[in-house]
Amino acid sequence: MFTGIIEEIGHVVRVEREGANLQLYVKCSFANELKVDQSVAHNGVCLTVVAIEGDTYQVTAIAETLRKTHLGDLQVGDEVNLERGMLLGTRLDGHIVQGHIDQIGTCVAVKEEGGSTRFTFTYDPSLGNVVIEKGSVTVNGVSLTVVDAGKDCFSIAVIPYTLTHTNLHNLKVGSVVNLEFDVIGKYVARLVSH
Template sequence: MFTGIIEKLGTVSKITKEADNLHISVTSEFTDELKIDQSVAHNGVCLTVVAIDEDTYTVTAIKETLQKTNLNSLKVGDKVNLERAMKLGDRLDGHIVQGHVDQTGHCTDIKNDNGSWFFTFDYDAAKNNITIEKGSITINGTSLTVVNSEQNSFSVAIIPYTYEHTNFHTFETGTEVNLEFDVIGKYVARLTNL
């Protein structure tokens, strides 16, 4: 379980393909605090630490994960949003994030609004995921509030801190992102379709 509050940016230092899996090595400031079998969200994708070597750790993404996320497009040197699993008893500063990406989307517009930014994203509405105005959305693991909710697109407003401390500052029009829709909204949508 995660909150969507990004702790650090990590840097992809190595990618190794093995059968249909990718072993992704990430250099991070908190590697020395990790242990084998621990869960870490990478751009919102919950992955298990399988190896640690000094300031670098390795996780494995299987075929299912690679098909549903943007992890298959990572390159050495890319920045990834990192969040360790929530501790029981901590404040829930973002919203309930499972680390299970529903689908990817694409950045379609970026507007600098004199000190903040508006990012617009589209996604395939045929997958039955929805956003609601002022509801929660997770983009590359970052907990955000939806504005301008449409059937297959939405926008989010980004404050300078979030822009600088997540990989949002690397986004361009066309950037593929991981989307995890609000878990409560998913349950309500499922119940109303029964």
């Protein structure tokens, strides 16, 4: 379980294919604090640490994860948003994030708005995911508030701090992102559909 508040931007230092799996090696300042079997969110995707060496750790993305996310596109040098699992008994600053990506989306607009940057994303509504204005959504692991919502698109406004301290600063028109929709909204949508 995560909050969507990014702890650090990590850097991909090695990528290896192993059958249908992808081995990712990520360098970050807290690698020496991790333990094997610990969960870390990578651009919103919960992956298990399988090895640690110095300031770099290894995680494995299986075929199912690669089908539903953009992790298969990561290359050496890419930045990834990192968040360790939530600690019980502390503030929940973002929203409840599972680290289970629902689908990918595509950035279709980036607009500076005098103090914030507005990003607009499209997604496939046939998968049953929904967003509502002022609701929560996770983009590449970042907990954000929906500004505008349409049938197959939504916009978010990002403050300068978040832009600087996440990999959202790399987004441009055409960028593919990982989306996790609000868990409460998903359950409500499922109940209503039955």
